[in-house]
Amino acid sequence: MQQTWSRHLRYTLAGLAGTTLAGLYFGYPVYGLAAGLGAYLLWTLYQTRRLVQWLADPNTADEAPQSLGIWGVLFEKLHRLNLNYLQTRDRLHARIDRIQESTNAMRDGVIMTDARGALEWWNGSAEHLLGFRRSTDQGQYIYNLIRTPAFKSYFDAKNYREPLELHSPAKPHIHLQVQISLFGEDDRLIVAKDISRLHQLEQMRRDFVSNVSHEMRTPLTVISGYLETLVDNADDLPPKWRRAINTMATQSFRMETLITDLILLSRIETGEQAVNDAPTDVDSLVRQVCQDAQVLSGENQHDITFEASSHQRLNGDENQLRSAFSNLIFNAVKYTPAQGKIIVCWFSNSDGGHLSVKDTGAGIDQVHIPRLTERFYRADPSRHKDTGGTGLGLAIVKHVLINHDGNLEIRSQLGEGSEFICHFPAERLVTELAE
Numbered sequence: 001m002q003q004t005w006s007r008h009l010r011y012t013l014a015g016l017a018g019t020t021l022a023g024l025y026f027g028y029p030v031y032g033l034a035a036g037l038g039a040y041l042l043w044t045l046y047q048t049r050r051l052v053q054w055l056a057d058p059n060t061a062d063e064a065p066q067s068l069g070i071w072g073v074l075f076e077k078l079h080r081l082n083l084n085y086l087q088t089r090d091r092l093h094a095r096i097d098r099i100q101e102s103t104n105a106m107r108d109g110v111i112m113t114d115a116r117g118a119l120e121w122w123n124g125s126a127e128h129l130l131g132f133r134r135s136t137d138q139g140q141y142i143y144n145l146i147r148t149p150a151f152k153s154y155f156d157a158k159n160y161r162e163p164l165e166l167h168s169p170a171k172p173h174i175h176l177q178v179q180i181s182l183f184g185e186d187d188r189l190i191v192a193k194d195i196s197r198l199h200q201l202e203q204m205r206r207d208f209v210s211n212v213s214h215e216m217r218t219p220l221t222v223i224s225g226y227l228e229t230l231v232d233n234a235d236d237l238p239p240k241w242r243r244a245i246n247t248m249a250t251q252s253f254r255m256e257t258l259i260t261d262l263i264l265l266s267r268i269e270t271g272e273q274a275v276n277d278a279p280t281d282v283d284s285l286v287r288q289v290c291q292d293a294q295v296l297s298g299e300n301q302h303d304i305t306f307e308a309s310s311h312q313r314l315n316g317d318e319n320q321l322r323s324a325f326s327n328l329i330f331n332a333v334k335y336t337p338a339q340g341k342i343i344v345c346w347f348s349n350s351d352g353g354h355l356s357v358k359d360t361g362a363g364i365d366q367v368h369i370p371r372l373t374e375r376f377y378r379a380d381p382s383r384h385k386d387t388g389g390t391g392l393g394l395a396i397v398k399h400v401l402i403n404h405d406g407n408l409e410i411r412s413q414l415g416e417g418s419e420f421i422c423h424f425p426a427e428r429l430v431t432e433l434a435e
Contacts (some may be wrong), residue, residue, distance in 0.1 A: 009072040012040060046069045051078075107193035109176075115185055117155060129192050131170025142190070145169065155180065155188070165195070176197040210266040213259045220259065224252045261392040264323065265375070268399045279313040279351045279430040282346050286325055286355065290344055292330045300338040304329075310348035316404045324400040325355065327393035328420050332359040335418075352406075352426040360421040364412040365425040372410060373398040397422070404428060 016036040021031015050065045051074075064079030066072065089202040100123075103110050109126030113119055118139050122132055130146065137145060143152045146169050154164045160180045168174035175196045181189045229251045234242050290306045297304065314321070332342045336359040364372070371377050376391035394408075397420075403409055405425050412418035 002022040011069065015040065015092065022165065036354065051075070054078075056225055058347060107194070109190075111142065111188075111192070113188045113190065113422040114140050115187055117143055117188070119145075126192060129171070129174060129176060129194060131168070151178065152426070154178070158182065159185075164198075166217055177324050206269055209262055213266065215258055215260040217256075217263075220252065220255055224249075224256060227252050241317070243329075258392070261396065265392055265396050265399065266397065268320065268403065276317045276319075277315050278318065280316055280318045280321055282314050282321070282353070283308045283311060285318065285322060286329075286344060286346055289322065289326050289329050292326070293333050293342070296330060296333050300333075300340075302333055302336060302339065303341045304333075304344070305342070306344045307344075308346045310346060310353065312348055312353065314353055314404075314424060315428045316424075320400045320403060324397045327397050328357045328422070331393055331420075332357050334420075336361040348426075348429055350426065353424040353429050355424075357421075358416045358417065363414040363416050364410075364418055365414055366412075369410050371413060373408065 015034060019036030019039070020029050020033045023029045023035070026032075038074065047067055047435040050067070053072075054065055054075075055078075064075040067075055099313055104123045104125075106123060107125055109123065111119065111122040111130075111132075113194065119132070119137055119142055120139075122130075124218050125134055126370045127134075128144075143155055146166075148166050148169070149168060150164060153161075155199055159183070163177045163179040165175065165177050173196070174194055177193045177194075177195045179191045181191075183189055230237065230245045231249050234245060237245065286308075287306055290304050294302070294304050327344070329344060336342060340360045342360075343356075345358075347354055347356075368377075373394045375395045378391055398408055399426075405428065407423050408424060409421040410418070411421070
């Protein structure tokens with residue numbers, strides 16, 4: 001390019017020198033120079049006009065305009081840049097078309113919105129699941145089409161670690177799971193998945209557990225009653241039957257405890273047990289539970305201490321909270337060796353209220369922690385007979401906290417004990433009991 005420019009400059013100066021000499025020959029060197037400059041200006045304007053016309057629509061011509069010197073080089077290089085641009089554009093269009101085709105083939109609804117929630121693009125499944133229409137909904141705010149307060153709050157919160165479940169606004173019989181991801185400048189990529197089948201199966205499971213638990217309770221009560229009578233009169237029985245009767249009575253009690261927990265969990269999950277929100281004195285409640293835990297400890301003589309740095313009350317259902325706190329504290333007693341230490345703390349800060357239950361037990365391997373709140377899941381199945389638990393305690397705790405807008409945090413290291421922390425939002429704290 002430098003050589004072309006140098007050559008062009010030499011040719012231009014040579015042309016101007018020639019017109020000046022011609023003017024000198026006729027006795028007017030200035031006119032000769034002016035004529036040369038005028039001719040160069042007209043030629044430059046002509047080439048500029050050709051360039052502007054070509055740039056106005058470079059797709060109309062397969063070849064660039066032909067010219068001499070630096071203008072020829074300029075046309076050629078611009079033509080190559082244009083060809084590269086067209087090829088890149090075609091490749092991008094092909095990729096975008098392929099992505100859109102593959103996305104349209106998905107069964108899940110995919111929606112793109114800007115930071116404010118205006119719809120920019122969605123696939124065919126989103127039209128089926130959510131009822132969007134391309135003719136009228138382009139540019140509409142998504143929360144005006146999905147008119148669910150929970151979705152609007154979820155969209156604005158920007159906390160998308162957990163998905164949101166809701167019914168389709170267009171087809172209420174379809175149950176959707178919505179997951180939002182941020183990209184760009186707070187733009188949203190929304191994926192809506194049809195989980196109606198899973199929702200139905202989960203409802204069937206809950207109904208089955210609830211119905212079976214209730215049906216088993218009556219015959220088990222009869223069996224337990226007769227076993228209790230036999231245990232009370234064990235001295236009148238042959239010695240070889242006493243051990244069998246005592247074992248049967250123990251297992252009957254465990255079965256009753258399991259059914260009671262199943263019914264309680266079922267009621268909490270299905271909302272059959274309504275949450276009666278009222279200011280609850282957590283300090284007094286937890287002290288009572290700690291006293292019961294000390295009785296449960298018995299000969300193991302656990303050192304159970306309770307510390308309360310907050311005297312604020314918690315707006316919630318006292319019975320559900322008692323059940324959750326009891327499960328955590330009793331679990332600490334069951335899984336902590338004799339004469340171990342258990343520290344229970346109730347405190348509050350700007351984030352809300354927190355109940356911590358910390359023990360000096362064996363600890364839990366990190367691989368088990370994400371699944372501890374599942375029904376019947378046990379980190380160490382071999383300890384099932386020793387603890388006599390039902391495997392439902394932490395599941396009950398989880399659902400009680402969900403009902404109270406809270407969450408459960410589990411911290412544990414093998415050989416260093418465990419800590420279970422119930423977090424409640426600040427909105428549920430009450431400074432004074434309402435009169």
